[in-house]
Amino acid sequence: NFVLKSSHIISQNISWLGDKNWALLAIMIILLTTSVGQPIILYIAAMGNIDNSLVEAARVDGATEFQVFWKIKWPSLLPTTLYIAIITTINSFQCFALIQLLTSGGPNYSTSTLMYYLYEKAFQLTEYGYANTIGVFLAVMIAIVSFAQFKILGNDVEY
Numbered sequence: 287n288f289v290l291k292s293s294h295i296i297s298q299n300i301s302w303l304g305d306k307n308w309a310l311l312a313i314m315i316i317l318l319t320t321s322v323g324q325p326i327i328l329y330i331a332a333m334g335n336i337d338n339s340l341v342e343a344a345r346v347d348g349a350t351e352f353q354v355f356w357k358i359k360w361p362s363l364l365p366t367t368l369y370i371a372i373i374t375t376i377n378s379f380q381c382f383a384l385i386q387l388l389t390s391g392g393p394n395y396s397t398s399t400l401m402y403y404l405y406e407k408a409f410q411l412t413e414y415g416y417a418n419t420i421g422v423f424l425a426v427m428i429a430i431v432s433f434a435q436f437k438i439l440g441n442d443v444e445y
Contacts, residue, residue, distance in 0.1 A: 303389050306396035313388065313397050317381055325370045332366040333359070368439040372432050379428060400424060 287299045302312040336359055344354050382401040385391060391398035391406065398406075400420065408417030 304393055306393045309389055309393055309397050313381070313385060316384060316388075317378075321374065321377060325374065328366050328370055329363065332363050336362045364439055368435060371435045371439060375431050375435065376428055379424060 287296070290296045291299070300308055302308050340358050341354055344358055349357070379399075379401060381399060382405060385397050385399060385402050386405070389397045391402045401424070404417050404420040404424070407413045407420065
């Protein structure tokens, strides 16, 4: 709030986690800033493992920077991209702890997710069968999304 007020973007303090219009955005910003580190490190490591002889050969053959990236570097990064896509998808369903600690699904259920709903049904309302159904649905949903990611990104690397 201090930075936004100092730069005259806002005139009064915003209750980031107490206002239903801002709470989900605040949670999303926190999740975004805490989840980009691992993919960055993985991409840096993957870029370091690209065979430079292929890049040099393409440049000698007259390939542009875009062609070098698209035909050599990107296919080499596809396995890393697949791994990051699957891990990020799974982690996106596991934002329960942050929501429980910061907002408990509120205000007015604005930050409630499927995982938080499962928790609420199982441990607050003791509807274990319903919560189990939600859990199985989540597992199937993650499996379907992961399978789709394998189909889209899981091609063999060709140069």
